[in-house]
């Protein structure tokens with residue numbers, strides 16, 4: 001049905017009408033006083049979201065641009081780094097670090113399992129010469145629906161004393177607590193089409209004072225993504241290049257909505273939706289893919305044994321206009337993922353579970369009684 005598509009993928013996520021309307025006006029000059037006021041306001045809003053006093057810079061690009069900026073602005077050719085890898089986005093960090101000639105030691109965990117903070121601790125403690133320059137990891141591993149213990153790992157990095165913590169918080173920021181300053185994070189990367197309730201197109205990179213010190217030494221090639229000019233112009237409420245002016249309007253509007261709701265309320269909502277999605281799936285005998293107790297607040301991955309996940313997804317889309325995410329790489333057909341990140345309300349969760357149940361029933365694959373999943377989810381949301 002036209003205009004009825006509900007996105008329940010981990011980005012792009014649904015966009016509120018208020019935000020769409022804010023975007024849908026004529027662009028204004030990016031060197032005008034009117035636009036400077038928008039930059040000034042959004043800079044403050046972004047600091048609020050990141051719970052930081054440091055700079056949060058805005059890049060026109062997708063989330064990966066912020067990840068890349070985080071690497072090339074703080075590190076140098078041949079630098080030794082520890083990289084966490086327990087899914088597709090951990091792999092992206094490894095590839096990105098290698099593409100710039102970093103000396104990458106990978107700390108792996110199986111897909112579906114969280115990274116082991118103790119493995120990072122051991123590697124950092126063994127580094128007597130303090131040669132490790134950064135610990136790089138994904139907070140919410142979107143491909144598997146696992147949340148990694150960034151807080152503990154970051155604490156171990158601070159104890160090491162030299163290394164920076166560089167984190168992909170693309171699907172954790174705006175879904176759960178990511179207090180940049182109190183956790184001692186040095187680089188936090190995120191993207192507009194995730195928890196921000198915005199269309200794709202902007203990415204955000206927050207840099208601690210330690211990260212700026214590293215920037216002075218960093219010799220990796222950079223021009224468009226050199227954060228130096230971004231910092232300098234941000235101090236004058238401006239940007240080094242032509243920014244995505246209309247996406248800034250959306251940003252101001254979306255962050256305003258988030259501020260009205262409040263951080264605690266936003267985190268509670270995501271935690272409740274995670275609990276409801278998990279309970280709903282378990283109640284109809286669909287196993288969760290993420291290890292128990294380590295599910296992401298942004299996305300629930302489900303591994304439905306004996307069900308073709310792609311067929312399920314396709315049918316849910318065709319019959320109900322709800323787009324679920326599939327499995328990536330070797331998980332294709334084996335896993336589907338329910339995105340509950342950003343502009344999501346209880347109704348969306350209940351509807352998605354009902355649609356999944358109804359689809360399973362029509363395929364003759366429902367393993368319990370129709371409505372069991374819905375009842376379990378509703379009990380959580382009540």
Ligand SMILES: *Cc1c(COP(=O)(O)O)cnc(C)c1O
Pocket residue numbers: 010011062063064065089138140141142168170171191
């Ligand atoms: C979506 C996402 C990204 C960014 O991907 P882009 O397509 O570049 O926006 C990075 N990391 C995680 C964990 C993500 O979910």
